[in-house]
Amino acid sequence: MREATGTTISFSRRLRAHLAIARLDHSIKNLFVLPGIVVPLSLYPRLMTRHLVATLAWAFVAITLVACSNYVLNEVLDAPFDRLHPTKRNRPAALGLVNIPAAYAQWILMMAAGVAIGWTISRPFALTALVLWLMGCAYNIKPLRTKDVPYLDVLTESVNNPLRMLLGWYAVAAWLVPPLSLLMCYWMIGCYFMALKRFSELREIGDRGVAGSYRASFKRYTPESLLVSVMFYASTAMLFFGAFVIRYRIELLLAFPLVALVMAIYFKLAFQPNSAVQNPEKLYREPGLMLWFAGTVIAMTLLLFVRLPWLENLFMPTLPVVQPVSGAALSCARPLRLEMRSTLADED
Numbered sequence: 200m201r202e203a204t205g206t207t208i209s210f211s212r213r214l215r216a217h218l219a220i221a222r223l224d225h226s227i228k229n230l231f232v233l234p235g236i237v238v239p240l241s242l243y244p245r246l247m248t249r250h251l252v253a254t255l256a257w258a259f260v261a262i263t264l265v266a267c268s269n270y271v272l273n274e275v276l277d278a279p280f281d282r283l284h285p286t287k288r289n290r291p292a293a294l295g296l297v298n299i300p301a302a303y304a305q306w307i308l309m310m311a312a313g314v315a316i317g318w319t320i321s322r323p324f325a326l327t328a329l330v331l332w333l334m335g336c337a338y339n340i341k342p343l344r345t346k347d348v349p350y351l352d353v354l355t356e357s358v359n360n361p362l363r364m365l366l367g368w369y370a371v372a373a374w375l376v377p378p379l380s381l382l383m384c385y386w387m388i389g390c391y392f393m394a395l396k397r398f399s400e401l402r403e404i405g406d407r408g409v410a411g412s413y414r415a416s417f418k419r420y421t422p423e424s425l426l427v428s429v430m431f432y433a434s435t436a437m438l439f440f441g442a443f444v445i446r447y448r449i450e451l452l453l454a455f456p457l458v459a460l461v462m463a464i465y466f467k468l469a470f471q472p473n474s475a476v477q478n479p480e481k482l483y484r485e486p487g488l489m490l491w492f493a494g495t496v497i498a499m500t501l502l503l504f505v506r507l508p509w510l511e512n513l514f515m516p517t518l519p520v521v522q523p524v525s526g527a528a529l530s531c532a533r534p535l536r537l538e539m540r541s542t543l544a545d546e547d
Contacts, residue, residue, distance in 0.1 A: 208296060216291035217298075217305060220274035221267040225480045229262055231360050233496075234385070235367025239375055241448075241503035246371055257316055258324065258370035262363065264313030265328045269335030271306045275299060276339050283413045285404070317366075321373035324366060331362045347415035350428065353397065357389030380443040387436035391462070392479065394432055395469040398425040399476045402469075433462060449511055450502040457495040464488050 208216075236255065240247055278292035291297050310332045317325035337343045338355050345355040361382040368377050401417055404410040411418035440458070444451045464487060469476045475485055483489055 212296060213298060216294075216296035217301065219291045220271050220297060220302065221305070221309070222270040222274075222480075223263070223267065225266070225270060226263050227480050227483070228266070229259060229363065231363040231385075231389075232259070232262060232367035234381075235364035235369075235377070236371050237500055237503060238377075238381070239368055239372040242375075243372065244504075251371065254320055255370055258320055258366065261313045261316040261320070261324075261328055262331075262366050264309045264316070265332050266359075268306050268309035268313065268332060269339075271302055271309065272335060272339050275302045275306075280413050283409065287413075321369050323373045324369040327362055327365045327369060331359060331366070334358055334362065349416045349419045352416045353390050353393045353428070353432075357386055357393050360389030361385045378443055378447060380439045380446065384436050384439035384443060387432050387439060390432040391429060391436055392465070392476075394425055394429045395466065395476050396479070398422060398429065399469045399471075399474045401425065403473065403477065429466070445514075448503060449514060450505055450507050451499060452510065452514075453507075454495060454498045454502055457491065457498055461488070461491050461495050464491060 274290060274292045275297065277287075278290070278297075281287040281290050281293040287293065292302070314325050314328050314332070317328040334355060338346050338352075346352045364382065364385050365377065368375070397416075397420060400414075401407070401410050401420055402422055404413070404417075407417065407421075440455075444455075465476065468474050468485060468488065475481045
């Protein structure tokens with residue numbers, strides 16, 4: 200293969216290009232696995248053993264391989280569109296540095312290796328890793344290619360957040376069912392981040408015609424519609440966060456101001472030129488965000504392992520709690536009502 204300039208591509212340059220399209224620098228996103236590890240450990244601290252440490256190391260290898268497989272596919276299929284982007288046009292595939300058949304082989308082999316390693320951890324882990332890979336296919340490959348559909352692009356890409364959390368969870372306790380409220384919160388938080396990324400990208404490009412040529416969903420997005428969706432995702436995320444906190448760990452209420460502050464700082468970053476929000480793997484360059492994020496993670500982790508009875512007493516219900524009526528109770532109540540009606544009819 201030759202570049203557009205007609206020069207021959209050396210093997211070493213080609214190899215570097217194939218390593219680059221795996222986007223190993225994006226592995227920082229695997230931090231989303233951590234809540235799935237910490238929450239079950241807070242319930243069963245005895246699970247923390249040397250064997251678990253080794254298992255988690257292999258789990259991160261498996262997750263990285265599957266995620267990088269998705270990035271390879273994304274890089275190859277998006278090359279024609281990346282050439283229209285002011286910065287992404289410098290990606291290896293967009294520059295013609297990638298051998299396409301070899302890239303497809305790389306895509307399959309990385310997925311197979313990741314799922315195979317996952318199978319040695321647990322069956323739920325391997326199946327979740329496979330779902331993570333399939334979501335990458337749905338996001339990038341026609342006829343679905345959900346990345347081209349407004350709102351659906353954000354929703355499907357952000358599903359990777361709860362999937363990553365599940366991978367951490369199943370690496371620790373495959374037999375334990377994770378709370379739906381926590382998974383939904385994690386999904387909506389991912390949507391919040393992704394919608395702000397779309398907003399920042401659209402704002403940076405400026406021309407909606409150019410933006411639409413680069414990403415089809417931008418043809419129907421506006422900055423206003425994206426900000427409205429951001430508000431929806433943030434509100435929904437906090438609804439499910441509150442449901443999880445009240446149901447399982449009321450102590451986490453004390454960390455909520457920190458969570459809100461981190462979300463507010465992230466929101467502000469989206470308005471900056473060339474914002475790191477567009478490239479989350481570069482967020483470490485934002486010291487203010489990183490400082491408060493680290494503080495929030497530490498606070499939430501500590502609160503998961505601490506019980507505060509006084510906080511539970513403070514939020515004890517003050518109104519009568521209506522208990523749900525079981526099916527058996529209803530079946531017993533029906534004959535009783537019929538008997539009462541019959542008695543009243545006889546008295547009349």
